[in-house]
Amino acid sequence: MAEQKKNMLSVESLSISFGGLKAVDNFHIQIKPHELYGLIGPNGAGKTTVFNLLTGVYKPDTGSILLDGQNITGKHTIDINHAGIARTFQNIRLFGNLTVLDNVKAGLHAHYTYGMLSGIFRTPKFRKMEREMDQKAMEILKVFDLDGAADYKASQLPYGKQRKLEISRALATEPKLLLLDEPAAGMNPQETQELMDTIRFVRDHFDMTILLIEHDMKLVSGICEELTVLNFGQVLCQGETKAVLNNPEVIKAYLGD
Amino acid sequence: MKTKTFRQNAVTYGIVILFYLICQGLILSGNMSSLMKGLMVPICYYVILAVSLNLVVGISGELSLGHAGFMCIGAYASAIFAVCVDGKMPEGLELFLALIIGAAITAVFGFLIGIPVLRLRGDYLAIVTLAFGEIIKNVVNAVYLGVDENGLHFSMKDSLSLGLSEEGLTIMNGAQGISGLPRTANLTIGIVLVLITLFIVLNLMNSRQGRAIMAIRDNRIAAESIGLSVSKYKMMAFVISAALAGVAGVLYSHNLSALQATSKNFGYNQSIMILVFVVLGGIGNIRGSMIAAVILTILPEKLRFLSDYRMLIYAIVLISMMLFNSAPKAIEWRKSLAERFARKKDIPAETAGKEAR
Numbered sequence: 001m002a003e004q005k006k007n008m009l010s011v012e013s014l015s016i017s018f019g020g021l022k023a024v025d026n027f028h029i030q031i032k033p034h035e036l037y038g039l040i041g042p043n044g045a046g047k048t049t050v051f052n053l054l055t056g057v058y059k060p061d062t063g064s065i066l067l068d069g070q071n072i073t074g075k076h077t078i079d080i081n082h083a084g085i086a087r088t089f090q091n092i093r094l095f096g097n098l099t100v101l102d103n104v105k106a107g108l109h110a111h112y113t114y115g116m117l118s119g120i121f122r123t124p125k126f127r128k129m130e131r132e133m134d135q136k137a138m139e140i141l142k143v144f145d146l147d148g149a150a151d152y153k154a155s156q157l158p159y160g161k162q163r164k165l166e167i168s169r170a171l172a173t174e175p176k177l178l179l180l181d182e183p184a185a186g187m188n189p190q191e192t193q194e195l196m197d198t199i200r201f202v203r204d205h206f207d208m209t210i211l212l213i214e215h216d217m218k219l220v221s222g223i224c225e226e227l228t229v230l231n232f233g234q235v236l237c238q239g240e241t242k243a244v245l246n247n248p249e250v251i252k253a254y255l256g257d
Numbered sequence: 258m259k260t261k262t263f264r265q266n267a268v269t270y271g272i273v274i275l276f277y278l279i280c281q282g283l284i285l286s287g288n289m290s291s292l293m294k295g296l297m298v299p300i301c302y303y304v305i306l307a308v309s310l311n312l313v314v315g316i317s318g319e320l321s322l323g324h325a326g327f328m329c330i331g332a333y334a335s336a337i338f339a340v341c342v343d344g345k346m347p348e349g350l351e352l353f354l355a356l357i358i359g360a361a362i363t364a365v366f367g368f369l370i371g372i373p374v375l376r377l378r379g380d381y382l383a384i385v386t387l388a389f390g391e392i393i394k395n396v397v398n399a400v401y402l403g404v405d406e407n408g409l410h411f412s413m414k415d416s417l418s419l420g421l422s423e424e425g426l427t428i429m430n431g432a433q434g435i436s437g438l439p440r441t442a443n444l445t446i447g448i449v450l451v452l453i454t455l456f457i458v459l460n461l462m463n464s465r466q467g468r469a470i471m472a473i474r475d476n477r478i479a480a481e482s483i484g485l486s487v488s489k490y491k492m493m494a495f496v497i498s499a500a501l502a503g504v505a506g507v508l509y510s511h512n513l514s515a516l517q518a519t520s521k522n523f524g525y526n527q528s529i530m531i532l533v534f535v536v537l538g539g540i541g542n543i544r545g546s547m548i549a550a551v552i553l554t555i556l557p558e559k560l561r562f563l564s565d566y567r568m569l570i571y572a573i574v575l576i577s578m579m580l581f582n583s584a585p586k587a588i589e590w591r592k593s594l595a596e597r598f599a600r601k602k603d604i605p606a607e608t609a610g611k612e613a614r
Binding site: 055057077078081082086087089093094095096097098102103105106107109110112113114116118119120121122126129130133169170172173 | 456457460461463464465466467468469471472474475476478479480481482483484485486487493541
């Protein structure tokens with residue numbers, strides 16, 4: 001039990017099946033605080049399903065999820081976010097009609113509160129909170145070099161910046177653990193390089209634990225300290241990045257026989 | 258950005274006040290026909306209805322087809338109150354209390370109806386709100402309510418089965434509705450209520466709660482992932498919208514001496530009409546729905562001289578308004594027009610010369 005307390009995320013024997021298909025089978029993972037952890041695997045291995053289980057989109061059939069010692073198994077997405085997990089999505093999900101600034105301010109929702117009547121009657125509390133939210137949101141946007149685009153509609157941003165905005169919004173909820181679902185998808189090598197630096201910076205600057213799904217092996221080997229390889233819903237291999245990537249079974253799963 | 262929304266809102270309030278000053282000027286100088294005078298209060302309640310429905314359809318992103326039902330509740334609640342206190346208090350106080358009671362009771366019904374309705378999405382939500390709207394209207398038509406020295410009497414059969422004593426007073430007489438209402442609504446009160454409605458809706462939109470409501474509209478899954486409570490904020494928009502429709506209902510009932518629930522005033526035709534205001538004015542565009550409500554309330558009356566062709570022309574106007582608002586070509590044309598105006602103001606001689614070429 002003492003061993004588990006030390007972990008930021010501790011998952012044991014997590015399973016879910018859809019109909020007859022075991023999408024995730026006996027999944028387990030231990031992530032230490034401040035770690036940059038990678039979850040990789042071929043297409044359809046169940047990586048995003050794991051994310052959906054961790055964030056309460058799906059309820060697991062079996063298994064337990066402990067976040068910083070707190071049991072969050074089977075809780076609702078909203079409560080899991082309040083407990084400290086924020087995520088991004090493989091297919092970007094922004095609030096397209098809101099401004100870039102408002103997207104981040106929506107993420108700050110739970111941390112800067114005032115009542116509905118306060119908002120309607122524009123009380124001093126409303127002004128103070130909104131001012132603080134603006135400051136905080138701009139601070140986060142600056143990290144991602146998005147502060148210049150704060151007044152644009154989120155849907156007007158180019159693809160790479162939309163990905164960054166999604167990460168900003170997730171960070172605004174002040175999570176303990178950040179889940180990134182293919183953050184480098186659709187980016188060119190230079191953008192990927194920048195993203196790697198940003199992810200490292202986020203980890204150090206916000207003192208965050210990060211779990212990411214990624215296909216780009218350069219990114220994975222460049223920043224992840226540990227890896228879990230998923231194949232057909234099962235953990236194939238787990239450990240330090242270098243050792244895992246040289247494991248013959250992993251190479252076989254990726255490249256075939 | 259803050260100043261931009263502030264300026265936008267100021268323009269919206271300005272338009273309402275300007276409209277009021279012009280109409281009041283015309284009335285006082287005797288230049289307004291009695292037909293138009295009679296339209297003044299309806300314009301006000303239609304604007305309130307359009308703006309409040311936009312809160313659900315545009316801001317919260319749910320298609321609601323039962324808005325006239327909420328208006329009906331507000332109208333009847335305030336009418337019952339008005340008949341009960343008739344002559345016992347000054348008119349102004351009576352109207353003020355009626356507005357509060359109308360809004361509060363409609364908000365309660367909005368909440369109760371919202372519980373099942375907001376579990377649904379899209380077309381299903383639309384159909385169920387439509388059904389609730391019709392249910393409200395028909396139930397109200399079947400209720401008999403009377404008062405005498407023994408208290409309130411209630412029946413769903415007929416007025417005789419109320420069993421009132423000699424001095425008893427029938428308040429609600431089934432399909433014949435409520436009569437003997439005070440006609441205290443006027444343009445000034447209507448405009449004040451329009452301004453209050455705008456104040457509530459516009460400020461809500463630019464607050465933490467409004468941001469949450471719009472975030473949920475744009476992407477429900479992402480909204481949940483950052484911890485926004487979908488059911489809470491959807492309900493908030495729905496209840497506020499219902500309460501404001503109730504206010505419009507109070508204004509409606511205080512503009513008539515007898516109140517009846519027919520399919521013309523509280524039926525689904527009316528709900529669709531309000532939706533037309535919202536859609537034509539631009540979904541999510543408060544100022545647009547306001548203007549659409551005014552134009553489409555005045556237009557049918559102004560087209561009366563066309564007799565048989567009236568509804569034909571009305572339909573054509575609807576279609577052209579829709580094209581003007583949302584056809585890509587029309588938007589392009591409006592943009593270029595706006596640009597030209599802006600350029601003329603900012604850079605005089607040089608560019609203006611190029612323009613002419």
